[in-house]
Amino acid sequence: MSIIFECSYEGRRYAGLGIPAEGDPLTLHAVEEGRLRAAVLAGGPEAAAAVVADTAGTVTVPAGDPGLRFLPPLLPTATDSSLINGFMGTHRSKFDRAPEPDEEFTPPNYYIKGFGSWLRMPGDPLVTPADPVWLLEEPEVVLVYVNDDEGNPHYAGYSFGNDLNDIGLHLKNPWAWTPYAKLCETSMTPWLFLGEPPRTVTGRVAIERDGATAWEGPFSCGADSIFHRFGDMTEYLFSYPALRRPGLVNYLFVGADKASYHDGFRIEDGDRMVIDVSSHGAVLSNVVRYGPQAASVTERGPAAESATA
Structure with missing residues (x-):
């Protein structure tokens, strides 16, 4: 089963896959606000996971970075x-x-x-x-x-x-x-x-x-x-x-x-x-x-x- 999440980091919106292990850095994929919701409407939940996986513009963020803020899903x-x-x-x-x-x-x-x-x-x-x-x-x-x-x-x-x-x-x-x-x-x-x-x-x-x-x-x-x-x-x-x-x-x-x-x-x-x-x-x-x-x-x-x- 796929798991996705969204967050904000340094003024941009990002998404990620899975639940990060405690202490591990996070790989984040830049997404525009509303893109994952649009994917759900167009192709179902798994389409949102595909959007995250295929999105360029990734950053790696240390666990606990003060600039990282998780968001409620979608x-x-x-x-x-x-x-x-x-x-x-x-x-x-x-x-x-x-x-x-x-x-x-x-x-x-x-x-x-x-x-x-x-x-x-x-x-x-x-x-x-x-x-x-x-x-x-x-x-x-x-x-x-x-x-x-x-x-x-x-x-x-x-x-x-x-x-x-x-x-x-x-x-x-x-x-x-x-x-x-x-x-x-x-x-x-x-x-x-x-x-x-x-x-x-x-x-x-x-x-x-x-x-x-x-x-x-x-x-x-x-x-x-x-x-x-x-x-x-x-x-x-x-x-x-x-x-x-x-x-x-x-x-x-x-x-x-x-x-x-x-x-x-x-x-x-x-x-x-x-x-x-x-x-x-x-x-x-x-x-x-x-x-x-x-x-x-x-x-x-x-x-x-x-x-x-």
């Missing part, structure tokens, strides 16, 4: 042309039965997190509200879709993400406060796996505090772990015209299994979450940072003027 430059969204409560561990082979599809809960430009990369801090109730890491498969000029979604491949959220706030009022609970930053690996959505994904999460492991546990998030079928989920979602906007890149998080919260562990400011997707050789590590308290909001307009009159 991220458009336009900030409103990509979307972070996903499903909730999809895993079999959250149901008291197994699905029937011909069971009628019932859509799971859904959320929109924000623009794709809000995604954070491995090593970036993830900022939360200043006073979260109870944070929860969520290792997930992320399906990546690119819409063509007519708005038809094309599957590009998959990656892995951490949909950090405030499950404590969600549980206080699941029907109303879940959108607020999702207002924590989300991270994703830059690696785009060009195969079909994975059936089996396994690994471990470690929460590190003051340089030591404070909690760890296994996870699974492939199709075999999910109650719903991927095809049913995506077909239903893309029945909505708003998600078929021409040129949109869609980062679709498909749900997480039970994790540290279900063991009674509380993630704190400064903790590092390390998601080791051992089945696929990918690691996603981010430090949690509580955000500052909001400054006072200055109101303008007739309502504010009448209130002070």
